[in-house]
Amino acid sequence: MIVKHNKNEFEDYLVDASSYEGFADELIIPENVDEIKQILKEATVKSHKITISGAGTGLTGSRVPLGGKILSMERFNRILNFDRERKTLKVESFVRIEEIANYLAGSGLFYPPNPTEKLSTIGGNIGNNASGARTYKYGSTRKYINKIDVVLPTGESLTIKRGEIFANGYNFEFCTNGGTLISFELPKVQMPKVKHAAGYYIEQNMDLIDLFIGAEGTLGVVTGAELQLLDSPEEVLGAIVFFDSHDGMFDFLSEIKKTDEIISPRLIEFFDDNSIMLLRGTIPHIPKTTVYALWIEIETSKEKSDETLTNLYLFTSQFTSLVDDTWVALNEAEHKRLAHFRHELPLAVYEKIHQYKQQKLGTDSAVPNEFVKEYYEYMVNLFKQEQLEYVIWGHIGNSHFHANILTKNEDEFRRAKDVYVDILRRAVSLGGTISAEHGIGKLKKEYLKILYSEEIIDGFRKIKEAFDSKNVLNDGNIF
Amino acid sequence: MNILVCVSRVPDTATRIIVGSDGKSIDKNGVKYIVNPYDEFALEEGLRLREKNGGSVTAITVGTDAATDVLRTALAMGVDKAILVKGDEPTDSYYVAYNIAKIAKEINPDLIILGRQSIDFDSFQLPSMLAEMLGMPSVSVVSALKIENGQVSAERDVEGGKETVACSLPCIISAQKGLNEPRYPKLPDIMKAKSKPIDTREAEKTEPKTSIIGMEIPSKARAGKVLEASDANIDEIVRLLKEEAKVI
Ligand SMILES: Cc1cc2nc3c(=O)[nH]c(=O)nc-3n(C[C@H](O)[C@H](O)[C@H](O)COP(=O)(O)OP(=O)(O)OC[C@H]3O[C@@H](n4cnc5c(N)ncnc54)[C@H](O)[C@@H]3O)c2cc1C
Ligand SMILES: Cc1cc2nc3c(=O)[nH]c(=O)nc-3n(C[C@H](O)[C@H](O)[C@H](O)COP(=O)(O)OP(=O)(O)OC[C@H]3O[C@@H](n4cnc5c(N)ncnc54)[C@H](O)[C@@H]3O)c2cc1C
Numbered sequence: 001m002i003v004k005h006n007k008n009e010f011e012d013y014l015v016d017a018s019s020y021e022g023f024a025d026e027l028i029i030p031e032n033v034d035e036i037k038q039i040l041k042e043a044t045v046k047s048h049k050i051t052i053s054g055a056g057t058g059l060t061g062s063r064v065p066l067g068g069k070i071l072s073m074e075r076f077n078r079i080l081n082f083d084r085e086r087k088t089l090k091v092e093s094f095v096r097i098e099e100i101a102n103y104l105a106g107s108g109l110f111y112p113p114n115p116t117e118k119l120s121t122i123g124g125n126i127g128n129n130a131s132g133a134r135t136y137k138y139g140s141t142r143k144y145i146n147k148i149d150v151v152l153p154t155g156e157s158l159t160i161k162r163g164e165i166f167a168n169g170y171n172f173e174f175c176t177n178g179g180t181l182i183s184f185e186l187p188k189v190q191m192p193k194v195k196h197a198a199g200y201y202i203e204q205n206m207d208l209i210d211l212f213i214g215a216e217g218t219l220g221v222v223t224g225a226e227l228q229l230l231d232s233p234e235e236v237l238g239a240i241v242f243f244d245s246h247d248g249m250f251d252f253l254s255e256i257k258k259t260d261e262i263i264s265p266r267l268i269e270f271f272d273d274n275s276i277m278l279l280r281g282t283i284p285h286i287p288k289t290t291v292y293a294l295w296i297e298i299e300t301s302k303e304k305s306d307e308t309l310t311n312l313y314l315f316t317s318q319f320t321s322l323v324d325d326t327w328v329a330l331n332e333a334e335h336k337r338l339a340h341f342r343h344e345l346p347l348a349v350y351e352k353i354h355q356y357k358q359q360k361l362g363t364d365s366a367v368p369n370e371f372v373k374e375y376y377e378y379m380v381n382l383f384k385q386e387q388l389e390y391v392i393w394g395h396i397g398n399s400h401f402h403a404n405i406l407t408k409n410e411d412e413f414r415r416a417k418d419v420y421v422d423i424l425r426r427a428v429s430l431g432g433t434i435s436a437e438h439g440i441g442k443l444k445k446e447y448l449k450i451l452y453s454e455e456i457i458d459g460f461r462k463i464k465e466a467f468d469s470k471n472v473l474n475d476g477n478i479f
Numbered sequence: 480m481n482i483l484v485c486v487s488r489v490p491d492t493a494t495r496i497i498v499g500s501d502g503k504s505i506d507k508n509g510v511k512y513i514v515n516p517y518d519e520f521a522l523e524e525g526l527r528l529r530e531k532n533g534g535s536v537t538a539i540t541v542g543t544d545a546a547t548d549v550l551r552t553a554l555a556m557g558v559d560k561a562i563l564v565k566g567d568e569p570t571d572s573y574y575v576a577y578n579i580a581k582i583a584k585e586i587n588p589d590l591i592i593l594g595r596q597s598i599d600f601d602s603f604q605l606p607s608m609l610a611e612m613l614g615m616p617s618v619s620v621v622s623a624l625k626i627e628n629g630q631v632s633a634e635r636d637v638e639g640g641k642e643t644v645a646c647s648l649p650c651i652i653s654a655q656k657g658l659n660e661p662r663y664p665k666l667p668d669i670m671k672a673k674s675k676p677i678d679t680r681e682a683e684k685t686e687p688k689t690s691i692i693g694m695e696i697p698s699k700a701r702a703g704k705v706l707e708a709s710d711a712n713i714d715e716i717v718r719l720l721k722e723e724a725k726v727i
Contacts, residue, residue: 105493106509239666285662306673313666327663328555332491333513337663 002029013053013063013070017117018360020061020443024051027070033151033223039071040221041155043472050153050473052217054124055096057117059362060441062127062216066476073123076223079103087229088146093123093222100227109229112138115437116342123222128439129197129214133295133342136397137266140195140437142213144228150212150220153468156180158220165208174208184466187459189452192428194366195398198435198444198451199478200460211463216439217474219467233299236266237308238329238338242290242322249292250373252319253396256296257369263311268397269295269342275393278348283341287325294396295342297335305330342393349391349404358407361416363423366400367432378426379403382419388412400436424450440478448478480534480626480648482525483588484558485579485609487515488542488549489599496696503691514549517594519556520654523661524624525592526557532626534589535559539582541575543568547677554672555664561675566682573688576608581683583613588649595620595653606653617651618644622658 003026004010010027030036043050049068056063076092079099083089087109089100098118100111114132115125124130126148131140138144147161156176165174173183189202201210212219243249249270256265271279271293280286286293300308309328317323329335353360367375376392383390383405394401405420407413424434424447434447448457461479464471490496490505491513497506514522525536537560538553540546550561564578583591591613596603603619610617622641623634629648634641636655664672720727 102493102495106495106511108509240663284660306670309666309670309673313670316666324665324667326666328666328669329663330669331513332493332511333516334664336493 001031001035003027004029010070013056013072014065016056016058016061016063018059018061018064018441018443020064022051022061022064022066024065024068024070027072029072029075031075033149033157036071036151036221036223037155037157039069040151040153040473043069044153044155044468044470047470047472049475052123052127052221052474054094054121054127055119057120058124058128058441059364059438060128060435061443062439062441062474062477063124064442066442068472068475071221073121073221073223076123080224082107084109087231089227089229090224091122091227092224093126094121096121097125104229108232110232111144111227111229113141113144116346122225122227126213126222126225127215127217128437128441129201131195131197131395131398131400131437133267133269133395134297135195135395135437136268138230140197142201142210145209145213145225146228147226148209148212148222149224150222152176152220153470153473154180160209160212162207162209167204167206167208169204172208172211182466184463185459186463187456189456189459192366192431192433192451194368194432195395195400195436196366196433197364197437197439198433199440199448199457200463214439216441216477218464218477220473234301235299235305235330236335237298237300237305237312238335239296239298239312240327240338240341241294241296241316241320242287242325243292243294243320244289244322245291245320248319249294250376252294252316253372255319256315257397259315263298263308263315265296265298265397267295267297268395270392270394270396270401271295271341271345272392274389274391275345278352278391279341279344281348282344287322290322295338345391345393349406352406356406356408358409358413361405361407361413361420363401363403363420364435364438365424365427365432366395366398366436367427367430369399371430371432372396372399375399375426375430375432376401379423382422386415386419388416388419395436398436399432421447421450442476445479480528480532480590481586481588482528482534482536483583483586483591484518484521484525484536484538484553485591485593485605486518486522486538486540486549486553487594487597487599488512488540488546489515489597492516492598498694498696503694505694512545512548514552515594515597515599517596517598517654517656518549519594519661520656520658521592521594521652522553522556522558523659524652524654525590526662527659528590528626529559537562537586537588539564539579541566541569541578541682550677551669551672552664554675555669556662557668560678562678562680564680564682566684570691571685571687571689572602572604572608574682574685576605576612577685578682579605580609580612582680583609590626590648591615591651593651593653595655606651610651613651615649615651616646617653618646619653620655621652622655624652624658 051065053072073094077094081090115130150158170186329338389406392403405416491511499506536558538558539562541564618633621633625632
């Protein structure tokens with residue numbers, strides 16, 4: 001175990017990618033599970049706070065400590081076991097998404113969740129049920145977690161294997177590995193029927209593992225997990241499709257969701273006109289009359305690849321006169337170049353925010369598919385009315401946008417915040433969520449109240465109490 | 480201007496390389512191949528020169544039937560013609576250079592562009608071998624190229640700076656990153672490329688100038704050694720650096 005008391009040595013751990021800053025007394029880097037048990041047990045006895053730290057790429061301040069000790073998982077960085085037969089991979093919690101992808105390259109298997117931030121860790125991904133572009137076809141992190149090893153705030157271990165511990169209606173009753181009985185009631189929540197990562201996951205007769213996924217580290221420390229892998233498709237066709245009209249893009253979107261297998265994409269990512277403008281800086285060759293672009297990927301086979309190309313061409317030509325400019329990727333190197341298009345954007349936006357010296361305001365809301373166009377138009381109208389600079393991109397396949405508002409001064413920031421709240425309210429009133437993948441953390445707590453009543457949030461608190469009566473672990477997240 | 484671009488088929492950079500059971504080749508199982516990334520700069524430069532000055536671009540590769548895929552990519556990017564010099568899998572740079580030189584003598588290009596190196600074996604041999612065989616000037620590792628009235632001015636990266644070299648056409652250029660931003664292949668061009676003809680020639684066998692004796696994966700970086708407070712003895716550290724790490 002490594003302990004650092006000098007603030008200079010752990011400054012980096014006091015922030016995350018949201019640049020929200022906290023404070024702490026010391027940094028602890030445990031090297032095995034027993035040390036974690038000891039640390040937590042002591043914390044509960046002495047009532048001092050512990051904040052779990054992953055890679056710190058979160059966008060809601062969830063790993064940022066507000067006093068107490070930082071528990072960094074960085075030594076839990078080993079890939080433990082690859083079982084080709086069962087298609088599973090056992091990893092420690094600090095293994096990064098990128099390391100998993102590299103490890104599996106060429107194995108014929110893959111781990112579907114692919115958050116854009118490749119340096120994020122499995123522990124962090126479990127923390128906020130991370131999603132990625134491929135979530136459109138494959139769902140979020142939740143679906144691919146078979147088993148987790150947890151250390152509870154009391155210092156006891158709990159191994160949860162999917163399919164073993166279920167709620168009876170809205171009541172949980174089960175024992176830790178050491179035999180301590182834990183029981184509690186779940187609030188009767190109707191979660192929005194969209195991609196969703198705000199507050200605890202709650203469902204009648206649910207699996208206990210699902211409560212821990214998306215709990216933002218408030219219920220226990222995940223030390224390791226078994227991941228479910230899938231067979232890699234034989235071939236993947238990637239494309240950036242450029243649109244010269246607003247309606248053309250939205251019609252393409254609603255129609256492509258109805259097409260048969262051959263062009264049914266596994267991801268659909270959106271770039272608005274302002275994104276395109278920013279990208280022109282680093283990526284030449286973007287057609288001049290582009291209004292929007294979509295990045296899509298279609299799984300196909302060697303045999304069907306030509307047919308897929310032809311079908312994509314014929315289909316796309318109905319919606320944009322820029323069809324001949326569609327960029328295509330057929331191998332890994334080309335796919336990386338298309339992904340580059342997506343990766344450049346957040347960077348370009350951060351650069352601007354930095355330049356304006358203001359905080360970033362970015363939405364993470366999602367709405368049911370039938371409202372995607374209406375919702376987008378609502379946001380853009382608001383931004384224009386308020387004369388705010390904005391850039392919108394996101395996982396449009398899941399009707400999930402990241403609208404980033406770039407403000408240049410305090411006054412603009414205040415107006416932007418009002419607009420931001422209106423946008424979240426609108427999502428909720430359409431049956432959507434305020435956070436589809438980044439979670440609540442410390443920065444979005446006030447917005448959780450737009451989605452859930454005080455009564456439900458109290459119900460969440462009761463769950464937390466059942467595991468952590470002294471409230472020592474990840475205090476300040478969610479509630 | 481007639482331009483010949485040499486393209487090489489190399490394992491994808493994301494591939495995990497495993498040495499085959501003979502101990503001197505790559506295990507091809509599960510390996511995906513791509514156009515050598517430096518050759519994309521070569522292709523892009525060829526296409527830009529054609530767009531500016533007219534003429535045609537021919538892509539050539541020496542390899543087995545499997546190498547047709549890199550020619551299809553070159554065709555999709557927009558080259559006019561593609562030549563596959565079909566033969567054994569190349570393992571000897573001289574063999575590749577010899578066969579390219581033979582075709583070059585036939586089609587008389589004004590300019591031959593290659594990548595600075597193939598990322599599989601990194602031998603850096605081809606551009607100079609070709610230059611020697613064809614008696615042409617050659618400028619390697621070029622990051623900016625200007626051609627006016629048959630005069631070539633090529634900027635090269637050198638240690639800590641840039642160097643500008645002049646020569647006349649015909650000549651050989653090898654492309655460095657930064658020369659340009661390669662275009663993305665476009666959907667209709669990829670479809671058309673699938674049905675474009677590929678001119679296939681038989682490779683001529685040559686007496687190998689080099690042969691592979693063995694291949695091995697570099698061993699993982701040595702594990703670090705953590706010294707405890709009690710070890711913090713300067714003599715011990717010096718001894719370890721000298722005798723174990725052999726760095727001083
Ligand atoms: C450029 C960029 C792009 C991004 N794109 C995406 C995206 O596409 N999809 C997406 O979902 N997110 C995205 N994010 C957000 C971020 O990458 C994710 O939230 C990610 O899951 C955080 O992982 P991390 O390891 O950095 O966790 P951290 O930020 O360190 O922590 C996140 C939360 O998990 C908890 N935690 C960490 N490890 C453990 C553990 N072992 N046990 C229990 N709790 C733990 C922390 O306490 C904290 O509450 C992006 C961020 C950036 C900067
Ligand atoms: C030990 C060993 C084993 C090898 N095994 C194989 C193998 O199994 N399969 C295989 O395909 N290759 C194999 N090669 C690689 C092949 O021999 C070289 O890529 C080829 O000889 C090019 O020579 P070079 O490395 O000197 O190229 P470099 O001089 O490093 O390449 C510079 C440029 O030359 C051009 N070029 C390179 N190769 C070709 C080509 N074949 N056709 C057209 N232009 C080209 C490209 O523009 C490239 O950017 C092997 C090489 C070695 C040393």
